[in-house]
Amino acid sequence: MRLVLLALVIALTGCSQPYAFHGTRLEPPLTLPDFELINQDGQTVRLSDYRGQLILLFFGYTHCPDVCPTTLAQFKRVRAQLGKQAERVRFIFVTLDPERDTPAVLKEFLATFDPTFIGFTGTTADLEAVWKSYGIYREKRVEGSTYFVDHTARIYVIDARGNLRLTWLLDANLSTDDLVQDIQHLMEG
Amino acid sequence: MRNVPILAIFLAGVIHLAVAPVHYTHAPAHGIFFALAGAAEIFWALAFWRRPSTRLYYVGLAVAGGLVILWAVTRVLIQPFEHEPGPLDAGGLVCKGCELVGVVMLAILALQGRLSGVEKRSPLRLVGQPLAMALVVGVGSLGMGYGLEPYLPTLASQEEPMSEMPGYDHAALSSGATVTLGQLQISGAWARPAQMGGTSAVYLTIVNTGEQADALVDVQSPVAESAEVHEMRMDGDVMRMQPVARVEVAAGGRVELKPGGYHIMLMGLTRALAVGERIPIVLQFEHSGQVAVEATVTSP
Numbered sequence: 001m002r003l004v005l006l007a008l009v010i011a012l013t014g015c016s017q018p019y020a021f022h023g024t025r026l027e028p029p030l031t032l033p034d035f036e037l038i039n040q041d042g043q044t045v046r047l048s049d050y051r052g053q054l055i056l057l058f059f060g061y062t063h064c065p066d067v068c069p070t071t072l073a074q075f076k077r078v079r080a081q082l083g084k085q086a087e088r089v090r091f092i093f094v095t096l097d098p099e100r101d102t103p104a105v106l107k108e109f110l111a112t113f114d115p116t117f118i119g120f121t122g123t124t125a126d127l128e129a130v131w132k133s134y135g136i137y138r139e140k141r142v143e144g145s146t147y148f149v150d151h152t153a154r155i156y157v158i159d160a161r162g163n164l165r166l167t168w169l170l171d172a173n174l175s176t177d178d179l180v181q182d183i184q185h186l187m188e189g
Numbered sequence: 190m191r192n193v194p195i196l197a198i199f200l201a202g203v204i205h206l207a208v209a210p211v212h213y214t215h216a217p218a219h220g221i222f223f224a225l226a227g228a229a230e231i232f233w234a235l236a237f238w239r240r241p242s243t244r245l246y247y248v249g250l251a252v253a254g255g256l257v258i259l260w261a262v263t264r265v266l267i268q269p270f271e272h273e274p275g276p277l278d279a280g281g282l283v284c285k286g287c288e289l290v291g292v293v294m295l296a297i298l299a300l301q302g303r304l305s306g307v308e309k310r311s312p313l314r315l316v317g318q319p320l321a322m323a324l325v326v327g328v329g330s331l332g333m334g335y336g337l338e339p340y341l342p343t344l345a346s347q348e349e350p351m352s353e354m355p356g357y358d359h360a361a362l363s364s365g366a367t368v369t370l371g372q373l374q375i376s377g378a379w380a381r382p383a384q385m386g387g388t389s390a391v392y393l394t395i396v397n398t399g400e401q402a403d404a405l406v407d408v409q410s411p412v413a414e415s416a417e418v419h420e421m422r423m424d425g426d427v428m429r430m431q432p433v434a435r436v437e438v439a440a441g442g443r444v445e446l447k448p449g450g451y452h453i454m455l456m457g458l459t460r461a462l463a464v465g466e467r468i469p470i471v472l473q474f475e476h477s478g479q480v481a482v483e484a485t486v487t488s489p
């Protein structure tokens with residue numbers, strides 16, 4: 001009897017394929033330094049304030065015409081698909097343009113997507129340290145009377161223990177379903 | 190109790206003053222009018238609060254009531270110094286709500302004889318007379334606006350009216366149908382909501398039904414200081430954006446301006462773009478010439 005059970009367990013575990021993430025997995029998870037910035041309400045916050053929840057971190061700027069609004073619209077759909085599980089996920093937008101993205105500007109921008117989204121801004125020096133630790137490339141390009149920022153287009157997933165577990169590259173093939181599946185798998189694991 | 194209508198009209202004055210600068214940028218005459226109206230309401234509220242009188246009662250009802258009437262009429266008729274009726278925006282509704290509350294409460298309190306300093310008179314004199322005065326103020330200021338407009342062109346809206354743009358086809362636009370320019374068909378134009386002074390992107394689809402290739406070579410919009418066609422391109426991990434001089438539309442071909450690809454970039458917005466609004470975009474093609482289309486502001 002014991003042998004039969006053992007065989008069954010081996011057969012079951014052997015059959016089930018390991019889950020294949022749509023994003024790039026960090027194994028072992030990476031521990032990045034905690035940081036302190038200002039949220040869209042002008043309050044000082046630390047990333048570790050959200051410990052215990054899954055964090056989706058995205059770096060962008062409010063004058064961003066295409067990728068940033070597209071990504072935030074996708075976050076909104078992810079939140080809807082997650083349903084009740086979304087209560088354990090935080091969506092954080094870190095600015096790459098502290099010159100223009102004051103807390104008030106961030107607040108108005110994020111509110112057009114979802115009032116639960118969190119915005120981080122701060123001094124250029126504080127932000128530079130954060131960009132650097134996440135390996136964000138950022139290039140300011142002046143055009144006429146305004147400027148744009150070319151930037152790394154990745155989403156970073158930080159688990160409940162505060163470790164970087166997964167990143168997604170924002171290309172046209174990344175669907176909302178992909179994000180939701182990966183998030184659900186991380187929350188179960 | 191007496192202070193509630195005074196506060197409501199004071200608040201309406203503050204709203205008028207607050208939005209005056211924004212209105213000044215789209216039509217200076219509106220900015221000036223809003224500043225004057227706001228100042229008048231604030232001044233009235235302070236005066237009536239300190240020393241209410243029968244005369245001030247009539248002035249308050251005439252001014253606040255007149256502004257409500259002016260607002261209501263210009264939601265239907267073309268506004269002076271503008272090309273179209275005004276929008277039913279939240280700010281306007283709140284402001285008019287304040288004025289209406291103020292006017293109605295003042296009248297009721299006066300009828301009950303509970304407004305100290307205001308003589309108790311017949312309902313006709315306490316309600317009918319201010320109503321007539323408000324009508325005179327509302328309609329009179331509208332007439333004055335229309336009358337002054339030809340003499341003060343620098344105070345008028347500098348936004349080019351849609352109907353004067355080349356290739357404007359009102360029937361096609363208002364039915365939401367595809368706009369046709371020779372062998373080209375343009376459809377599905379939408380723009381992202383944005384704040385004044387900010388940037389927005391416009392997306393649309395161009396179909397070439399003819400046998401000759403064409404190209405989009407220039408774009409313009411009266412709501413932006415400048416407009417350009419841009420392309421988004423992934424360069425490793427980095428999303429880059431660059432201007433493109435022309436977008437080729439092959440014979441029998443189709444080009445989609447969509448997120449992650451091409452877009453029309455609107456830079457230095459002269460006003461905020463709110464969801465549901467429609468904004469004009471002028472497209473210049475190499476062979477087919479110019480056409481104006483309307484993009485609906487949509488939150489994706």
Ligand SMILES: [Cu+2]
Nearest residue numbers: 065419430454
């Ligand atoms: Cu662009």
